[in-house]
Amino acid sequence: MIHTNIYPDPDWIVGKQALMNVRAHVVGGRTIVQPSAWRIPFQWQGYHYQDHDDQPFMLMVNSGGGFVEGDGSYFYGSVEEGARALFTTTASGKFYKCLNGMTSTEVVEFNVAPGATLEYLPDEAIPYAASRSRRRILVNLHDTSRMFGSDMVSAGRVHYGREIFKFHAMDSSFEIRVGGETLAVDRMRLDTPEEVADLERLWSGARHAALVFAYAPDLPADAEELTRLHCADVEDTQVGVTRIGNLMSIRILAYETWQAHEAIFKAWTALRPAIAGKAARPILKC
């Protein structure tokens, strides 16, 4: 068993720091998800078998709806040997303005056992004007684990008064470790509003940036080419695909939210058969 119980810090303020700690493991031929600890505003609302097979889809529900002034959310998930589970969110993660200059924190950490499969497809993070955020996504894999995971950050509420790159600071990372060794890390840090404003150029005019990491010990030789083909025709979207050993990275820059979602879905369409042994499908958020 790789699961470790993680409990809320006794010094945390109720409603200010959220925690969810779950364990996915096989019982009677299908994977079930059990919460070992949670604290509001995270809510436990069970899971569904959307593919009508052994794999649960769990929606990570943060009923607070967003982060403000030093809020923190901590999600820890373990996927035990031979289990497979998909984790998603009910909606985008909103980082509200922090007029007192405090930084909000989002931590998501998965431990994936030998032969286990993790699919992690959250909605985007939206940093509002004057927000300050620190995001850490970490996936610990065994070299026989399988994973498809995405992370997406938007420029802000882009259709709300052109609130684009108006947040004040962001430090965001998405890290993949295999056997305890960091294989890849996507880290972006902007410390001032002036640096944030430069993202307009650094993202080549795109409003949404996403990254997909996909890992499997037996990723097919044509996985890169297949992904490029699938992602090639999403309009106003730039996609870069690369592979180092058994890890594929897909970088997406899109003008509209739906275009970034579409590119992620197309990458999932290309790779899910190899990673999870079945076709991609639209995820029901209820």
Next chain:
Amino acid sequence: MTMTTAITTTIITATAMNISRSSNFAAQDQEKQLFLLQVANSSFPTGGFQHSYGFETWFQSGAVHDAGTFRTACRDWLRYSLARSEGIAVARACDMARFEDFDSLPALDRKLGALKLSREAREASSMTGQALLSSYGDIFGRPGLEGFARQAEDGTVAAHHAVVFGAICGAHDIGAPEAVLAFLQAAVTSLAGVACRLIPLGQVETQRTITDAWPFIQAFSREVMELGIDDMNTAMLSLDVAAMQHETLRGRLCIC
């Protein structure tokens, strides 16, 4: 010997000693400068002159097509990619080698490599780093870096260019600020050389682009002195896409 003669003799001897000591210091400083000028020069065999850091994709697509667009993109790369990943790695590797903490180099090397998501970017960084380490060994020996070089040879470390550059500077007792300044200047010069050939730019225009980058090189080399390994990051995501797309680019001339 009169008192006056004795004092005069003492003064002359002391002055001579000081001149000799300061000459020694000057000679040592000059040797460090000469070393830095040599290893940072594009003629030092590393293969770096073939490295476009992904820019070749933009040169081909026309996204970077003249001195103006190159200057802006180069400045962003310098600030949001090069300084905050390789620049920090140079500084920390230099400190590690200066204080003979060679065992920490592999962890730094892995951390820098993990930030390079594009396969070609990661391979190019390792290829030029190994070439630098090999040439350095052939010319200067490898005082203190034998273990790291062995690990590079047997493939347990990638030996990324920035880490090797910082380490060899540290091994020659060059300070981190000087090493970072030389590294950033060399990288900008190398990229400008590629831009000169591929955009193309005129030679004077190319040199002007490098000179225009001086204030930024100075500012960012100071900035990274305050930053540690855990601060390494890159926010220039469009260049990441360009580096990934470079893998399938037609008629390419650069290694990345």
